[in-house]
Amino acid sequence: MNMNALFGAARRCLLECDPQRKVALTRxxxxxxxxxxxxxxxxxxxxxxxxxxxRPQRPYLIEPRKLPxxxxxxxxxxxxxxxxxxxxxxxxxNLAWDAVHRFRDMPPAFYRDWVAVAxxxxxxxALLSTRLAELGHAxxxxxxxxxxWDMALQTADSCxxxxxxxxxxxxxxxxxxxxxxIARLRAVGDFATVEILELILREEVAHVAAGxxxxxxxxxxxxxEPEATFAALLEECMRGSLRGPFNTEARLxxxxxxxxLIHLDTLAA
Numbered sequence: 001m002n003m004n005a006l007f008g009a010a011r012r013c014l015l016e017c018d019p020q021r022k023v024a025l026t027r028x029x030x031x032x033x034x035x036x037x038x039x040x041x042x043x044x045x046x047x048x049x050x051x052x053x054x055r056p057q058r059p060y061l062i063e064p065r066k067l068p069x070x071x072x073x074x075x076x077x078x079x080x081x082x083x084x085x086x087x088x089x090x091x092x093x094n095l096a097w098d099a100v101h102r103f104r105d106m107p108p109a110f111y112r113d114w115v116a117v118a119x120x121x122x123x124x125x126a127l128l129s130t131r132l133a134e135l136g137h138a139x140x141x142x143x144x145x146x147x148x149w150d151m152a153l154q155t156a157d158s159c160x161x162x163x164x165x166x167x168x169x170x171x172x173x174x175x176x177x178x179x180x181x182i183a184r185l186r187a188v189g190d191f192a193t194v195e196i197l198e199l200i201l202r203e204e205v206a207h208v209a210a211g212x213x214x215x216x217x218x219x220x221x222x223x224x225e226p227e228a229t230f231a232a233l234l235e236e237c238m239r240g241s242l243r244g245p246f247n248t249e250a251r252l253x254x255x256x257x258x259x260x261l262i263h264l265d266t267l268a269a
Contacts, residue, residue, distance in 0.1 A: 178200065
């Protein structure tokens with residue numbers, strides 16, 4: 001495995017600002033890496049951490065509490081929802097590549113997992129961008145927030161914390177809320193968006209499972225018990241911000257234990 005080529009590819013994908021070029025570059029680099037064909041595009045001497053990934057000038061980033069609440073009864077409201085999910089997927093592309101680029105000396109399977117996740121997130125973003133266009137909008141037309149990348153910075157010094165708090169908390173939240181969104185969209189007849197969200201929900205289970213797998217690995221390397229460590233991190237970082245109900249079936253499939261789900265319910269209450 002040519003790790004310098006992989007880290008260089010991850011850096012190029014992270015720094016690309018244009019969403020469509022980021023998607024295309026992610027597809028190319030991920031495909032070449034997973035097929036064993038990735039080669040250095042150019043020698044790179046700058047492989048240090050990236051503090052801010054490439055992103056377009058829009059959407060404007062504001063505080064989450066300032067984002068307007070819109071109903072799904074209008075095309076505008078549905079477009080706003082699709083845009084919010086597209087923004088999550090755009091950030092998820094960056095988060096996957098950041099895990100590859102930032103955390104060195106992990107087993108080869110770690111990089112295969114997160115490169116594959118980056119490719120999935122790019123495909124999700126492309127599907128949502130197409131749906132936005134059908135609704136008369138484009139990515140950047142609505143304001144958004146930067147919560148996912150903020151957590152990336154908060155966990156930048158520890159792969160263990162990253163795996164716990166990004167895939168197993170923030171991204172796992174999608175497993176909980178997406179079924180409700182699907183039901184609401186189906187009720188207003190937006191079956192095109194429903195189809196996309198059903199696909200995303202199925203594939204995000206595997207992404208959260210990758211987080212569970214590598215969190216357990218990091219705990220093992222550090223001599224820590226995973227359930228107790230996850231509980232301690234939730235108490236430290238997420239107390240007061242966790243909300244239920246939780247999608248028990250999906251979370252169990254994604255590597256959560258019964259004890260972890262009981263603790264989540266306790267904290268949310």
